[in-house]
Amino acid sequence: xxxxxxxGLNIFNNISSSEQTHTDAVLALLQRYSLTDPVxxxxxxxxxxxxxxxxxxxxxxxxxxxxxDALYVGAEIEELDIADIENLKLQLVDNDDIALVYDNLxxxxxxxxxxxxxxxxxxxxxxxxxxxxxxxxxxxxxxxxERG
Numbered sequence: 001x002x003x004x005x006x007x008g009l010n011i012f013n014n015i016s017s018s019e020q021t022h023t024d025a026v027l028a029l030l031q032r033y034s035l036t037d038p039v040x041x042x043x044x045x046x047x048x049x050x051x052x053x054x055x056x057x058x059x060x061x062x063x064x065x066x067x068x069d070a071l072y073v074g075a076e077i078e079e080l081d082i083a084d085i086e087n088l089k090l091q092l093v094d095n096d097d098i099a100l101v102y103d104n105l106x107x108x109x110x111x112x113x114x115x116x117x118x119x120x121x122x123x124x125x126x127x128x129x130x131x132x133x134x135x136x137x138x139x140x141x142x143x144x145x146e147r148g
Contacts, residue, residue, distance in 0.1 A: 001044055003063045003070040011119055015074065015112050022108055025101050032097065071120045072127065078113035079131035082106060082140075107146040117141045 004012030023039075030037050038048055045060070047053040059077065063070035089102050120127050129137040 002060045003073065006064055007067050007070050009067060009070070009119070011115055012070070012074065015115070018108060018112070022105055025104065029097060029101055068120065068123050068125045071116055071123060071125065075113060075116040075120060075127050076130065078109045078116060079129055079137075081109040082113070082136075083131045085109065110140045110143075111145050113137075114141055114143075114145060 001012070001016045004010075004016060027037060027039075029035075040048070042048065045056060047056060059073045063073035085102050085106050089099070092098060092102070117127055127137075128134070132140075
């Protein structure tokens with residue numbers, strides 16, 4: 001949302017809306033299993049976890065420099081999401097609800113990465129992944145958008 005406010009490119013607004021859907025899906029799991037919501041009443045961009053707050057602040061600062069830098073930040077966030085969710089799936093206890101949400105989150109992150117990559121190319125940039133393998137990145141950006 002911060003990068004949309006700065007650069008006004010619709011991809012940031014559209015993906016922000018999609019991310020809210022993802023957040024709502026995770027919140028539904030937290031509520032179903034009576035777990036504490038770590039977000040609580042925090043405002044947008046405010047995190048209780050110091051590491052997440054520092055990452056957020058650094059990425060927003062990086063993305064303010066130029067539109068292309070903001071697109072790189074978007075791609076990096078999606079790579080981080082993919083890597084994190086894949087790691088969480090490896091730790092997953094046998095729970096179909098959580099597996100379904102993780103799979104849908106992965107689809108969304110792959111779609112978002114495809115979108116950011118197309119925008120990066122359209123704006124004259126190139127992207128080298130840092131949080132997923134080059135092979136995984138190539139498979140994602142060279143495949144069709146996913147639905148479901």
